[in-house]
Amino acid sequence: MPNENRKRTIRSVIRGVLVIASLVCCVHSPSPRAFAASPGGIDLKPITVTPALLSPGQHPNIEARLVRAPNGTDAHVVVNVVATVTRPDNRTKSWNWKKIKISRTAARTITVPKEYDTSAAGTYRVEVLVYSSDMKHRLARRSHTFDVVERRQSEKSVQKGPTKAREGATIDSAGQERTRTYMGLGIYGNALNPAGGGMVLLWPSKYVGLEGIYSIGEFTSYEGRLLAKIDLSQKYSVYGGIGYIQVKTEKDIIGVTTRFSDSGVSGVVGVETALGDKVRLHLEVSAARIELEQTVTSGAQTVKASVKYAPVTIGIGLVLMVF
Numbered sequence: 001m002p003n004e005n006r007k008r009t010i011r012s013v014i015r016g017v018l019v020i021a022s023l024v025c026c027v028h029s030p031s032p033r034a035f036a037a038s039p040g041g042i043d044l045k046p047i048t049v050t051p052a053l054l055s056p057g058q059h060p061n062i063e064a065r066l067v068r069a070p071n072g073t074d075a076h077v078v079v080n081v082v083a084t085v086t087r088p089d090n091r092t093k094s095w096n097w098k099k100i101k102i103s104r105t106a107a108r109t110i111t112v113p114k115e116y117d118t119s120a121a122g123t124y125r126v127e128v129l130v131y132s133s134d135m136k137h138r139l140a141r142r143s144h145t146f147d148v149v150e151r152r153q154s155e156k157s158v159q160k161g162p163t164k165a166r167e168g169a170t171i172d173s174a175g176q177e178r179t180r181t182y183m184g185l186g187i188y189g190n191a192l193n194p195a196g197g198g199m200v201l202l203w204p205s206k207y208v209g210l211e212g213i214y215s216i217g218e219f220t221s222y223e224g225r226l227l228a229k230i231d232l233s234q235k236y237s238v239y240g241g242i243g244y245i246q247v248k249t250e251k252d253i254i255g256v257t258t259r260f261s262d263s264g265v266s267g268v269v270g271v272e273t274a275l276g277d278k279v280r281l282h283l284e285v286s287a288a289r290i291e292l293e294q295t296v297t298s299g300a301q302t303v304k305a306s307v308k309y310a311p312v313t314i315g316i317g318l319v320l321m322v323f
Helices: 002-028 030-036 153-160 162-168
Strands: 042-044 048-050 061-068 076-086 092-103 108-111 122-132 138-148 169-171 177-179 183-190 195-202 208-217 220-231 236-253 256-274 279-288 292-298 301-307 312-321
Touching: 042 122, 042 138, 048 138, 061 076, 061 092, 061 122, 092 108, 183 208, 183 279, 195 312, 208 236, 220 256, 236 279, 236 292, 236 301, 256 292, 256 301
Parallel strands: none
Antiparallel strands: 042 061, 048 061, 061 108, 076 092, 076 122, 122 138, 169 177, 183 195, 183 312, 195 208, 208 220, 220 236, 236 256, 256 279, 279 312, 292 301
């Protein structure tokens, strides 16, 4: 009998423990479910940053779009948004938007204010976070980066003195600059009318210049030209012009030293190549109608003599721009 009473007591205690455990589970289980439930259904679109490459002091346009997710069950949801910009030195600037209402028919675009410092070169990080209205749940997160790079010295010069830069430099399609020069001295050679000598170049204007050439050899010539030039790039230019040339030479004709000379209008087209900051190579084709003819008499003998001068020739010049 005592054994039966002991067994009934144990069974009663076990039943009581099970009942109490069940009650505890029933009481506590709804609470976690309610706490874990979060108002979802928010779709944070990718952040747009334009442009993604800037100079110090400039700011991009930063936007993030919030829309109602298609699978959302509620008619609308209220959220808080936080945006942060982190500089290359890890200093941050943040903004927040509270109680933003998003519905199926009303999306929202978040625009990050341009109220942060971009003087330091490097990579900047933008982060947008969406929280529930009570700030207990993070619903979405996006990040993006953009770069700030130092401006080249040439670009700084153009911005600080635009008028002076336009007059003092030629800029090609790549944005590079060629140093403006005004006067050059060099050597000159004529390939088909063999002669060599010196030349001088003057560029009072960026596009219009004057050239003088003196050469000696099989022919002695003096030539002055008016040139016009167009820069194709930092390295190459093309030029053309008209001039006036005087040519003379001496030949022995039937035992008599005879001087031949003529002059006329000349024309030239050529290419100028920059070999450095100060050195220019000229390769050109020039033309002139020169007739070197003389009637020579020696005693009883009279002859009509001529010296051949190529009407079209190739010239090469190497110029040092002195200033």
